[in-house]
Amino acid sequence: MPLCTTVEMLENARKTKTAIGAFNVENMEMTQAVISAAEEMNCPVILQSTSGTAKYVPMQAFATMVKAMANGATVPVALHLDHADENLVMQALEAGYTSVMYDGSKKPYEENIAQTKTIVKAANALHIPVEAELGGIGGKEDDVEGEIDYTDPAQATDFVKKTGVSSLAVAVGTMHGVYKSTPKLDIKRLKDIRNFVLVPLVLHGASGLSSDDLKSCIRAGICKINFGTDLRIAYTNAIKEYFEQNPTKFDPRNYGKLAMEGVKKVVINKLKIVTMK
Numbered sequence: 001m002p003l004c005t006t007v008e009m010l011e012n013a014r015k016t017k018t019a020i021g022a023f024n025v026e027n028m029e030m031t032q033a034v035i036s037a038a039e040e041m042n043c044p045v046i047l048q049s050t051s052g053t054a055k056y057v058p059m060q061a062f063a064t065m066v067k068a069m070a071n072g073a074t075v076p077v078a079l080h081l082d083h084a085d086e087n088l089v090m091q092a093l094e095a096g097y098t099s100v101m102y103d104g105s106k107k108p109y110e111e112n113i114a115q116t117k118t119i120v121k122a123a124n125a126l127h128i129p130v131e132a133e134l135g136g137i138g139g140k141e142d143d144v145e146g147e148i149d150y151t152d153p154a155q156a157t158d159f160v161k162k163t164g165v166s167s168l169a170v171a172v173g174t175m176h177g178v179y180k181s182t183p184k185l186d187i188k189r190l191k192d193i194r195n196f197v198l199v200p201l202v203l204h205g206a207s208g209l210s211s212d213d214l215k216s217c218i219r220a221g222i223c224k225i226n227f228g229t230d231l232r233i234a235y236t237n238a239i240k241e242y243f244e245q246n247p248t249k250f251d252p253r254n255y256g257k258l259a260m261e262g263v264k265k266v267v268i269n270k271l272k273i274v275t276m277k
């Protein structure tokens with residue numbers, strides 16, 4: 001089926017107290033693996049690309065590939081741009097992305113509001129939803145790096161009201177990349193934000209969190225959960241294992257299939273969690 005936006009997905013997740021899995025994909029194999037997993041689980045899915053992916057492959061080419069795969073899918077698929085500046089957001093809108101995230105979280109508060117409003121106006125003209133971030137997710141992933149800056153519930157209300165964003169990524173203790181210690185999630189803060197903010201809430205930096213932590217976040221109001229690092233690790237480990245056992249082989253289709261299988265297993269496990277099964 002054609003690519004869809006994230007609006008209906010996230011609204012249904014909020015009503016059913018589940019979440020939508022959003023997965024960072026870098027190439028054809030990862031895209032195929034995520035869609036195949038979603039079809040097997042019979043649930044909608046969000047494919048995401050980052051600013052790093054935009055440097056790796058032209059955005060228009062990437063969007064065209066995902067559109068073609070989504071057309072043959074039996075479940076709803078959305079294409080989302082993750083953690084982007086104004087320039088990349090506009091490129092994504094032109095390329096046919098069906099959801100975008102403008103990240104102005106490192107800017108002064110009023111500047112973040114002003115720029116986010118501009119992005120929302122441009123995206124709304126195309127009926128494309130906009131995700132924003134308030135506070136700061138810790139760790140490092142591609143071009144995104146920083147320390148944890150917990151989202152203030154009252155400020156979140158003001159931000160959503162003034163910007164008109166469709167969803168809000170909140171900082172409650174998660175980090176991008178590989179965790180070096182056990183994360184301490186502020187579930188009470190998340191519940192407070194949920195009580196203040198009506199739009200769907202998004203959790204970034206979910207790779208490495210336990211299933212119990214993820215389910216606690218969903219019960220507290222999270223509607224979309226982003227996964228990236230776990231997929232990259234699974235993809236890379238499968239290729240490493242292949243060449244350890246087959247050092248003289250060189251056909252990329254052979255190790256590509258194993259990489260897809262590795263990613264698919266991870267995605268199925270994450271989808272079981274976010275659907276609360």
